[in-house]
Amino acid sequence: MFSGIVESVMPIISSEELVNAYRVKIKKPSEFDDIKLGDSIACDGVCLTVEAFDDTQMTFALAAETIKVLEWNPSSWLGKKVNLERSLRFGDRIHGHLVTGHVDSLGTVLRAEHEGESFFLDVKVQNSILPYVWKKGSITLNGVSLTVNELKDDTVSVCLIPETIKRTNLGDLTKGSRLNVEPDYMARAIQRSLEVKKD
Structure with a gap:
């Protein structure tokens, strides 16, 4: 769950076509120093799961349904800057409104x-x-x-x-x-x- 308050804007740095899916890498904001494998991050409002990360980048997979909804076109998305938000923690103030990250x-x-x-x-x-x-x-x-x-x-x-x-x-x-x-x-x-x- 998210609040719709963007924390950072970073570019997509690579896109790899898989079988009925895509794997993308997004530049990692320096302030995202508490993320773990399996964490949820909203990327332009789409809830994606962290598959891998290091000091400079985060890796996510886009499944078939997400690709269908977003009309995914890797050539136009490469280099695109996306809004990023880490998931809410219990006790956080909610400055926007409750957002699921399920873009339809x-x-x-x-x-x-x-x-x-x-x-x-x-x-x-x-x-x-x-x-x-x-x-x-x-x-x-x-x-x-x-x-x-x-x-x-x-x-x-x-x-x-x-x-x-x-x-x-x-x-x-x-x-x-x-x-x-x-x-x-x-x-x-x-x-x-x-x-x-x-x-």
Whole structure:
């Protein structure tokens, strides 16, 4: 479980194709000095398991379902800078919202525009997640916990403050960019509970 508060932004330094999977290596932040094999780390919002690491890099495997959801293209991801967050510990303050790291869809940026110190993003999301998105609710984009400013049809609007722009890769997005989307998992759980009760 994560909070959607990015700790570091680091590049993917290698990608190896396996049988129905990929293995990637990401530059290791110096502050990640407490990680262990098997730890979970959110990489652009995707929960991945640490397979190996040393002082300079961390290794993860992407399984078939993750590749399918992310439309994985190693040629475009190599060198890409990704948002990183270590999993929460019991007793930690939660400054964002509870995030599972189970990304199930991609969004497309329709607008990426600076207005003064703020950066506005309009993101077209898949219809399947719309029941879990509402104005002033929470949404995770590339692993970043954000508040929904507006929801119009299938477009989510958010506003980034300077600190978020500085600490994440969202400020690099442009019109047409694709990004990982996770709706509020509590809303999804409630919806599922209501569906089960109907049955």
